[in-house]
Amino acid sequence: MRNFDDSRIMEQTVSSEHVFDGLILHIDHLTNQLPNGKLAKREVARHIGAAAVLPVDGDGNVYLVRQFRAPVGRVLMEIPAGKLDYRGEDRLAAAKRELREETGLEASKWTHLNDLLTTVGFCDECIGVYLAQELTRGESHPDDDEFLNVVKLPYDEAMAMVASNEINDAKTVCALALARPFLEK
Amino acid sequence: MRNFDDSRIMEQTVSSEHVFDGLILHIDHLTNQLPNGKLAKREVARHIGAAAVLPVDGDGNVYLVRQFRAPVGRVLMEIPAGKLDYRGEDRLAAAKRELREETGLEASKWTHLNDLLTTVGFCDECIGVYLAQELTRGESHPDDDEFLNVVKLPYDEAMAMVASNEINDAKTVCALALARPFLEK
Numbered sequence: 001m002r003n004f005d006d007s008r009i010m011e012q013t014v015s016s017e018h019v020f021d022g023l024i025l026h027i028d029h030l031t032n033q034l035p036n037g038k039l040a041k042r043e044v045a046r047h048i049g050a051a052a053v054l055p056v057d058g059d060g061n062v063y064l065v066r067q068f069r070a071p072v073g074r075v076l077m078e079i080p081a082g083k084l085d086y087r088g089e090d091r092l093a094a095a096k097r098e099l100r101e102e103t104g105l106e107a108s109k110w111t112h113l114n115d116l117l118t119t120v121g122f123c124d125e126c127i128g129v130y131l132a133q134e135l136t137r138g139e140s141h142p143d144d145d146e147f148l149n150v151v152k153l154p155y156d157e158a159m160a161m162v163a164s165n166e167i168n169d170a171k172t173v174c175a176l177a178l179a180r181p182f183l184e185k
Numbered sequence: 186m187r188n189f190d191d192s193r194i195m196e197q198t199v200s201s202e203h204v205f206d207g208l209i210l211h212i213d214h215l216t217n218q219l220p221n222g223k224l225a226k227r228e229v230a231r232h233i234g235a236a237a238v239l240p241v242d243g244d245g246n247v248y249l250v251r252q253f254r255a256p257v258g259r260v261l262m263e264i265p266a267g268k269l270d271y272r273g274e275d276r277l278a279a280a281k282r283e284l285r286e287e288t289g290l291e292a293s294k295w296t297h298l299n300d301l302l303t304t305v306g307f308c309d310e311c312i313g314v315y316l317a318q319e320l321t322r323g324e325s326h327p328d329d330d331e332f333l334n335v336v337k338l339p340y341d342e343a344m345a346m347v348a349s350n351e352i353n354d355a356k357t358v359c360a361l362a363l364a365r366p367f368l369e370k
Contacts (some may be wrong), residue, residue, distance in 0.1 A: 001351070002338075004251055006260040009332040011253045020205045022212060023228040024307045027205070030186055030255055035332050041281045042255035043208040045230070050306075070215055070227035071309040072302060073192040083306070117257060117353045119303040119310055121235075121268070122209045126353075147194040147220050153187075162363070166186070168302045168311075169288040170355040177362030178347070 008035055011042075024048075024083075025123075047125035047136040051094035052081035054113075055105050056183060060155050063103050064172070067148040077151065078169045079162070079176075081127065091115075091128025100138055103150050107132035113178040116171055121168045127171050131179045155183060191218055194343055209268070210308075232310035237266030237277035239298075239360040239369060240317045244355040245340050248288050249357070252333040256303045262336065262346070264361075266312065276300075276313025288335050292317035294316075301356055312356050316364045332334050340368060344348075 011032040020027035026046040031039050055063045064077050078101040084094050092110060099105055111131040118125045158176055161167040167176070205212035211231040214223050240248045249262050255312040266288040267280050279293060284290050295318040303310045342363055346352040352361070 001349075002342075004260070004262075004336065006251060006253075006334065009251065009253050009260060009334055011255065011332075013255070013258075020212070021206070022204070023214070023226060025210075025212070025228060025230060025266045027207060027210070029208070032255060036330070038330060040330055041208060043210060045210060047307075051253070065193060066194065067192075068194050069305040070196065070217060071229045071305060071307060072197070073198075075189075075194060076302070076305055077189075094227070100308055112350075114347065114350055114358060115353055116354045116355050116358065117261070120254045120256060120261055120263070120354050121306065122256060123304065124231075124306075125304055145223060145225055146217055147196075147223070149189070149194055150193065151189065159186075162299065164186075165297075165299055168300055169305055170301050170303045172357060173299060173301065174355060174358045174362065177359065 004160065010035065014180055016133060030040045043122050045123040047123055048087050049084045049091070049096065049125065050081055050127045051084065051091040051098060051130070052079050052175060053095040053099045053130045053132050054179050055103060055107060055135055056155060056179065057149060058137050060112060061152050062155050062158050063105060064151050064153070064158065065148045066151055076169050078166050078172045081171060092130065095130045099132055105135050106138045107135050109118050109133040111182055113175060116174055119168055129171055129175050131175070131182055140180050172184045188255060195220065202327050203270050226309050230281045230308040232308055233272050234276070235266055235312045236267045236269065236276040236283060236315070237264050237356045237360065238284045239264045239314045239341060239364050240284060240288060240292060240316050240320055241364065242320050246337050247340050247366065248290065249336050249338070249343065250287050250333045251336055261354050262352050263357045268325065277315065280313060280315045284317055287333060289323050292320050294318040296367055298360060301359055303355055305363065308313040314356055314360050315356050316360070316367055
């Protein structure tokens with residue numbers, strides 16, 4: 001593991017003001033001291049965290065979900081995912097729950113791919129991203145008022161949809177791309 | 186291109202309330218009608234958008250920046266990136282600016298990798314992600330009060346840091362993974 005000298009780029013928080021409480025986001029305005037001694041204001045949105053999972057069956061098919069996403073006003077194609085039930089919840093346990101709830105699948109082989117920081121400029125959201133293999137069918141229990149379509153398609157077709165800019169969701173792009181070496185074994 | 190029937194999962198916005206104006210984020214609470222007729226509240230953070238670029242030289246080295254990120258309270262390793270100067274700014278132009286400002290590099294070969302949606306559950310942020318090749322050295326003009334260290338390392342070492350969970354920034358993971366086929370040519 002390479003070592004980096006970060007001593008000249010560190011910031012110190014000198015004060016913090018809580019400015020917004022929302023349904024998902026809780027926002028602080030930090031006043032940070034920069035390396036040159038000046039002060040800068042940093043907007044920081046606190047998020048509880050999430051887990052996501054790419055399920056791949058023995059034939060090399062992936063299961064994605066199509067879901068309407070209000071922020072972008074359209075339906076996106078994503079890996080199954082969901083917020084943690086509470087801060088600090090085990091992300092693998094949450095990934096197993098979301099896989100079961102959204103697709104009805106269970107998996108006996110789990111591989112951790114990354115703890116993804118989605119948008120580090122303004123938010124602390126971290127998504128534990130997993131690969132799920134050796135799938136069996138359980139029962140689907142979608143959340144009340146969660147409407148989604150599960151789509152099964154070959155891994156290569158999903159990767160082609162990333163390359164053609166038809167899949168844009170960051171956790172989904174990462175999971176598909178990072179899973180490749182594990183699928184070639 | 187495959188067609189999907191999304192008719193049973195669409196939502197319709199019936200009202201919208203603007204609830205927060207921050208330094209970066211502007212938050213609306215939408216009331217959406219679900220496919221079953223019920224109403225649900227959706228928290229939507231509006232973001233101006235951003236551009237990011239993975240620079241790769243002729244020897245297969247990538248240039249990443251180490252930067253303190255207030256939301257996570259530590260230094261992260263990321264591809265050069267920045268917010269758009271105004272909504273609707275050309276993302277490629279913004280990527281060229283950020284590359285120049287943060288690393289002092291210019292590039293004559295640009296490849297669009299994806300328009301990444303960073304966190305679709307609550308935010309509309311879209312990052313245009315590019316690969317920059319055929320690099321030449323210009324002059325670095327970091328923003329005032331932007332402190333970062335540029336790190337040059339082999340592509341394979343960067344990918345190893347993704348696999349070992351040392352690189353977690355989503356746009357960086359995506360860019361590194363999506364660039365691979367273009368580097369093997």
